[in-house]
Amino acid sequence: MPEFILGARGHDFGRHDPETLFSSIGQAGFACTQLAFPKAVEGVKSYDDVTPALVERARAAAAASGVGIAVDGTYVELSYVDEDKRRAEVAKVLSQIPVAKALGAGCMGSETTNMAKQPGVTRKEAQEALLRSLGEILPACEEQGVLFAVECVYYHAMNTPEAVRMVLDTMASPNLRVICDFANYVGPEAASVDAQRRIWDKVGSWYGDKITAVHFKGQNFQPDGTLYSTSLEDSCVDYAGGFEMLRQMPQASLPVLREEAVPARAASDLAFMRRFAY
Template sequence: MPEFIIGARGHDFGRHTPEELLTSIGKAGFRCTQLAYTKAIEDVKSYADITPELVEATKAAVAASGVSIAVDGTYVELSYADEDKRRAEVAKVLSQIPVAKALGAGCMGSETTNMAKQPGVTRKEAQEALLRSLGEILPLCEEQGVLFAVECVYYHAMNTPEAVKMVLDTMASPNLRVICDFANYVGPENASVDAQRRIWDQVGSWYGDKIAAVHFKGQNFQPDGTLYSTSLEDSCVDYAGGFAMLKAMPQAALPVLREEAVPARAASDIAFIRRFCI
């Protein structure tokens, strides 16, 4: 069974210097973080603002706080069918691969583009764009020894276990990994525990050994199917089934990152998450 290391998404703590941010995360009781510079670090408006000095300050903050960088969060749109837009997004990732390496991040991570962002584009076209993007990103990741993880999201280009398996099989890269957010596999039509258990069986058997990080958040659905965020206690997500799958995986350790963290609720959230990790 992997060791589950409970952490939090950095930008849920606001924008700070690296020292202030990681100190706050550590004091809240979390041991690791998903760091997105453009969302969590003050004065960083674009990837061009991430200087070698800032990276060194981040490394010093990691050492001082004991809070490791589980995921270097690169919020990019890898599935744009428009080639100029897609290449611009890929360029952002390529610029950050040396940063992730310098930080010793567990992996880089990105979602795969909300389908609502490009009306008229089919999911097949979006997935083909995703494959082109990964084909440009993964060679440098392999050269630099950096893992790159993509995240399945119900309403994005890569939206089901079948789609994840297709991407992994097609790319066949030793450096391609998956971020597993249980909530992001669940829609109103598959929110029952039985339906979710079938999803976890697919995830575990098809690519569970490729999971590099886990996201943990609460959600539920209105009677009309509208998604809304909840506390962890009020979520419809089958955490017990998901973690039963994870416990059978061969990874030595897995970061479990609280998304939508409220620092004042950190202690109760950590206690809730820990129930599934033992």
């Protein structure tokens, strides 16, 4: 059974210099983080601003605070069908592979593009674009010894356990991993516990051993199916079933990262997370 290491996204603490950012995360009680430089670090407007000196400051600040960097968050659109746009997004990832390596991050991570961003594009076309992007990213990751993790979201290009399995099988890369966000598997038609248990069974049996990080957030649905964020306590997500699945996995440890964290609620969030992770 993995040891679950509780953490939070860095940019939920606001934009700060690296020292303040990591100190704030650690003082809130979190042991690891997902770091996205353009979202969390002062002065970083694009990946071009992530200099070696800044990377070293972040690495040193993480070490001093005792907060591990579980995920180097690369927020990119891997499934753009427009080739010029897609290549520009891939270039962002390629530029950050040495950064992830220098940070000692557990992995790099990205979602796979909201279908609403490409009206008229079919999911099959978006998934084919995703495979092209990964085909350019993964050789560089393999060469530099960096893991790259993709995240399933029910309204994105890679939207179901079946789609995740297809991507993993097609790419067949030892450096391709999965970020498991329980909430992102759960659309309005799958909000019941029974429906979610069927999802967790597929995730665990098909690729549970490929999970390298877990996201933890609250959500629910309006009667018309509209998604909205909630506290962890008011969420429809079947955390108990998800962690029952994760406990069967062979990983020595797994970071569990609170998304949409409110620093003032860190103590109660951690208490809630510990109910499932310990």
